[in-house]
Amino acid sequence: MARRVLPVVQTAGLCKTFKDFWRRPRVEAVKNLDLEIRPGEVVGLLGPNGSGKTTTIKMLLGLLYPTRGRISLFGKAPTDVAVKSRIGFLPEESYLYRFLGAQETLDHFGRLFRLPTHVRRDRTERLLDMVGLRHQASRPVGEFSKGMARRIGLAQALINDPEFLILDEPTSGLDPIGSRQIKDLVRELGRKGKTILLSSHILADVEDVCNRVVILYGGLERAQGDISALLSQKDRMQLTTPVLTPETLAEVRRLLHEREQADVLHVSHPRDRLEAFFLRIVEEAQAASVGTSGARGGGVVPEFLKKATQADAQEVVESLIAAARQPLPAQVESRRERATGEPIESGREAARAVIDELLGVQPAPAAPEVDEPRLPVEPAPRPAEAPRAAPRADRKVIEELLGGTPPGEGEGPQKEEQP
Amino acid sequence: MSVVWTVARQLMAECVRMKVAVVFVLLLALLLLGLPFAVQKHGPLTDAVQSFLSYSLSATGLLLGILTVFLARSLADEMVNRQILVVMAKPVPRWQFILGKWVGMNVLNVVFLAFSALVIYGAVYYLRATHPPVDEELDRTRLAEEVLVARQAVQFRLPDFEAMAEREFQRRLEVGAYDDVMDFDAAKERQRLAKRVEAEWRVVGPYEVRVFQFENVLCDRRPESTLQIRYKTEVYNYAPDEVFRAVWWIGDPEQGTPVYECRTRHIVGRYHTVTVPADAVAPDYTLTVRFQNRNPFAGEPQFRNVIEFLSRDGVEVLFGVGTFEGNLLRLLVLMLCKLMFLSAVALLATTLFSFPVACLVAFTIYVLAGTRGFILESLDFASADQAGWFTSAKEFAVHLIRSVYSTVSVILPDFGYYDGVETLVNGRNVTLRWVLEGVVSVGFLRTGCLLGLAMLLFHRREVSEVSV
Ligand SMILES: Nc1ncnc2c1ncn2[C@@H]1O[C@H](COP(=O)(O)OP(=O)(O)O)[C@@H](O)[C@H]1O
Ligand SMILES: [Mg+2]
Numbered sequence: 021m022a023r024r025v026l027p028v029v030q031t032a033g034l035c036k037t038f039k040d041f042w043r044r045p046r047v048e049a050v051k052n053l054d055l056e057i058r059p060g061e062v063v064g065l066l067g068p069n070g071s072g073k074t075t076t077i078k079m080l081l082g083l084l085y086p087t088r089g090r091i092s093l094f095g096k097a098p099t100d101v102a103v104k105s106r107i108g109f110l111p112e113e114s115y116l117y118r119f120l121g122a123q124e125t126l127d128h129f130g131r132l133f134r135l136p137t138h139v140r141r142d143r144t145e146r147l148l149d150m151v152g153l154r155h156q157a158s159r160p161v162g163e164f165s166k167g168m169a170r171r172i173g174l175a176q177a178l179i180n181d182p183e184f185l186i187l188d189e190p191t192s193g194l195d196p197i198g199s200r201q202i203k204d205l206v207r208e209l210g211r212k213g214k215t216i217l218l219s220s221h222i223l224a225d226v227e228d229v230c231n232r233v234v235i236l237y238g239g240l241e242r243a244q245g246d247i248s249a250l251l252s253q254k255d256r257m258q259l260t261t262p263v264l265t266p267e268t269l270a271e272v273r274r275l276l277h278e279r280e281q282a283d284v285l286h287v288s289h290p291r292d293r294l295e296a297f298f299l300r301i302v303e304e305a306q307a308a309s310v311g312t313s314g315a316r317g318g319g320v321v322p323e324f325l326k327k328a329t330q331a332d333a334q335e336v337v338e339s340l341i342a343a344a345r346q347p348l349p350a351q352v353e354s355r356r357e358r359a360t361g362e363p364i365e366s367g368r369e370a371a372r373a374v375i376d377e378l379l380g381v382q383p384a385p386a387a388p389e390v391d392e393p394r395l396p397v398e399p400a401p402r403p404a405e406a407p408r409a410a411p412r413a414d415r416k417v418i419e420e421l422l423g424g425t426p427p428g429e430g431e432g433p434q435k436e437e438q439p
Numbered sequence: 440m441s442v443v444w445t446v447a448r449q450l451m452a453e454c455v456r457m458k459v460a461v462v463f464v465l466l467l468a469l470l471l472l473g474l475p476f477a478v479q480k481h482g483p484l485t486d487a488v489q490s491f492l493s494y495s496l497s498a499t500g501l502l503l504g505i506l507t508v509f510l511a512r513s514l515a516d517e518m519v520n521r522q523i524l525v526v527m528a529k530p531v532p533r534w535q536f537i538l539g540k541w542v543g544m545n546v547l548n549v550v551f552l553a554f555s556a557l558v559i560y561g562a563v564y565y566l567r568a569t570h571p572p573v574d575e576e577l578d579r580t581r582l583a584e585e586v587l588v589a590r591q592a593v594q595f596r597l598p599d600f601e602a603m604a605e606r607e608f609q610r611r612l613e614v615g616a617y618d619d620v621m622d623f624d625a626a627k628e629r630q631r632l633a634k635r636v637e638a639e640w641r642v643v644g645p646y647e648v649r650v651f652q653f654e655n656v657l658c659d660r661r662p663e664s665t666l667q668i669r670y671k672t673e674v675y676n677y678a679p680d681e682v683f684r685a686v687w688w689i690g691d692p693e694q695g696t697p698v699y700e701c702r703t704r705h706i707v708g709r710y711h712t713v714t715v716p717a718d719a720v721a722p723d724y725t726l727t728v729r730f731q732n733r734n735p736f737a738g739e740p741q742f743r744n745v746i747e748f749l750s751r752d753g754v755e756v757l758f759g760v761g762t763f764e765g766n767l768l769r770l771l772v773l774m775l776c777k778l779m780f781l782s783a784v785a786l787l788a789t790t791l792f793s794f795p796v797a798c799l800v801a802f803t804i805y806v807l808a809g810t811r812g813f814i815l816e817s818l819d820f821a822s823a824d825q826a827g828w829f830t831s832a833k834e835f836a837v838h839l840i841r842s843v844y845s846t847v848s849v850i851l852p853d854f855g856y857y858d859g860v861e862t863l864v865n866g867r868n869v870t871l872r873w874v875l876e877g878v879v880s881v882g883f884l885r886t887g888c889l890l891g892l893a894m895l896l897f898h899r900r901e902v903s904e905v906s907v
Contacts, residue, residue, distance in 0.1 A: 120456075
């Protein structure tokens with residue numbers, strides 16, 4: 021950090037105990053949480069169901085009052101009304117007015133932010149475009165599918181061009197395109213200097229977009245730190261090549277053995293990720309203009325959101341992203357199979373165990389394996405979760421689904437940011 | 440303020456989209472539209488219009504009262520369905536949110552009230568045009584002069600009974616009537632005499648004449664306009680088939696006004712009206728009315744054919760001071776004040792309880808406010824001349840209930856007192872003073888208190904709290 025700026029969020033010893041009607045303590049949802057989010061950070065709040073993510077977020081927004089501890093939001097109390105105009109919030113379910121149309125919903129929330137009419141109109145249009153619901157703009161939100169409502173929820177959270185965006189499980193209920201768009205959006209916004217707090221139990225979401233994670237379990241913070249530091253394996257490499265003949269492969273092995281005294285651990289055809297494959301199919305359908313009453317297209321981040329809010333935060337973020345981003349289509353990848361990096365801020369062994377448990381990691385097999393198909397069903401690209409082989413039956417279905425995929429096409433190109 | 444209005448708009452949109460408005464209009468149609476036809480069957484036009492007005496206005500008041508409580512559901516829903524989490528994450532002060540809901544509810548109340556009033560107004564004119572006439576001209580003038588008008592009432596000036604009693608007392612003193620009375624108490628005797636003088640004055644024997652003096656009859660004195668003398672008499676001990684006849688002379692020749700003579704035959708114990716041109720009123724706005732009992736002596740002492748004017752029903756002069764439309768408008772304002780109060784009650788209850796409980800509370804308060812005056816009166820009566828010590832359990836209970844009610848009355852308005860329907864139906868003026876009193880006391884102070892309390896409670900509450 022170049023210079024010490026006022027943190028967006030700072031909590032100290034935050035506790036929340038839910039009490040029952042007779043004021044007897046029932047659930048300790050958050051215990052002693054110290055959280056600091058600096059401007060420009062994209063922080064992932066990770067934890068299994070019921071670990072206190074939503075409770076934490078509600079306390080940050082003043083929707084719940086902490087039992088103990090302090091919260092400051094942009095240096096103010098969470099109950100301060102003025103501070104809320106700098107915040108965008110997407111709750112864990114899109115709680116929208118069922119009788120309002122999509123456009124009216126955005127307009128309504130824009131009015132609550134006291135936005136002038138022309139700004140409101142403009143942003144509503146652009147956000148509807150972004151979430152791909154321009155063609156459903158006048159339908160009442162009550163008729164929407166969960167994912168469509170989610171998109172409106174997201175648009176609603178951005179109507180005020182917030183400096184600080186809180187997303188509670190943003191991808192839940194979204195189709196892969198939607199969740200990909202959200203991830204792209206978060207990445208884009210992060211790059212433009214927005215501060216983002218993203219809660220999720222879907223690891224891939226967090227891994228793809230966040231530069232720092234806080235892992236909660238049972239209301240306690242178990243670990244926090246920089247994602248790339250937490251996950252990178254410094255002692256391995258990954259090599260992607262065109263299909264090699266067995267002879268060449270043998271030659272490569274021999275060469276490796278001679279030069280580096282190392283064995284090739286793993287040889288396989290890279291698979292298309294299901295996410296990439298799915299996106300391609302849908303893109304093709306859209307190109308052929310197949311009609312749908314659902315969400316369509318979108319994904320273009322409107323210009324008004326791109327304004328950087330703080331110049332120096334921008335630089336910080338750029339550098340953070342540079343560190344975190346993996347150039348996926350490149351020839352050589354540093355291969356990450358299990359988290360060997362110590363969590364930066366908590367070196368405890370216990371914390372390691374929890375992360376491992378969360379990430380579902382098993383010890384890497386010692387012997388080199390050949391052609392083990394990896395089929396993450398969720399759009400979870402990283403091999404970190406891969407060793408959990410999908411159950412056989414599921415695998416067959418997926419094989420069928422992927423039947424037409426030409427092998428060896430390589431990783432679907434990771435969508436880079438638009439220039 | 441823009442936020443308040445946004446929240447209000449949202450509530451109104453909900454009301455319209457959730458078909459509340461449509462259903463309300465249909466229900467109102469159901470309640471009101473059949474009515475003109477129902478009342479046409481019986482009686483003269485005036486009675487038909489009066490019963491229509493009375494029924495339709497009360498029904499509208501009740502329906503709108505129920506509706507306004509149900510509109511608070513918007514807030515309850517938002518808390519149950521958690522939209523409130525999104526709204527409260529926006530820069531919306533909580534008090535403005537509650538105020539917005541209230542404003543929305545009452546804009547709807549205004550719209551619905553206006554709609555009902557138009558329907559009722561239209562129906563009255565429909566009735567007037569289509570009612571089968573008994574005597575067309577008479578029916579219409581009666582309706583115009585006694586119902587579709589705002590009239591002010593003036594009671595006659597009571598003679599100074601004490602002075603009259605004093606004169607009588609002095610006379611008796613002079614003739615030595617009290618000379619041989621033991622323990623003579625002059626004050627008591629004066630009181631007794633005053634009562635007797637008044638009683639005698641109120642009784643008009645056969646061929647006797649009584650003069651009633653009215654002051655401040657501030658009417659339009661042109662001969663085209665009219666005024667009414669409204670009276671009710673009692674008669675004791677009369678033969679069942681007896682006809683009571685009387686003559687009224689209205690006007691004061693000494694002041695140069697014309698004198699109108701009206702011969703009447705009347706039924707005992709019912710209100711009767713005599714209508715005369717308004718130029719009977721003197722330039723100083725006094726009115727002199729003479730009344731003569733025209734029943735002959737019955738000959739027998741128990742059938743004396745006297746006519747008695749009881750003190751509480753008396754004789755009054757009524758004269759138009761405004762239009763029916765203005766009157767209706769003022770009545771609507773009074774009704775709106777009640778709805779404003781009721782919506783604040785409903786919102787307060789909703790911030791505290793789940794919606795069904797809130798409804799129950801709001802309706803109970805609605806009923807309580809309507810019966811409050813009546814209950815307090817009866818409790819006053821029951822606990823009258825209580826000497827402080829509770830001599831029985833019942834008296835204790837009465838005291839207890841009374842004190843509870845008087846405490847509640849501090850915040851609970853007396854809907855009975857502010858019920859202007861009867862006044863309007865009788866063609867009486869719903870006075871501006873009365874309406875303003877209602878606006879300040881019900882619409883402003885009491886509503887403000889409850890709304891403030893609702894805001895305070897909502898402000899302190901964790902909106903994400905779940906109560907199951
Ligand atoms: N309003 C509430 N009343 C009582 N318990 C609650 C309430 N909200 C959440 N909890 C409890 O707090 C714990 C944490 O919940 P939450 O923060 O929603 O978890 P998550 O991490 O899945 O978002 C859970 O055990 C949940 O049952
Ligand atoms: Mg949650």
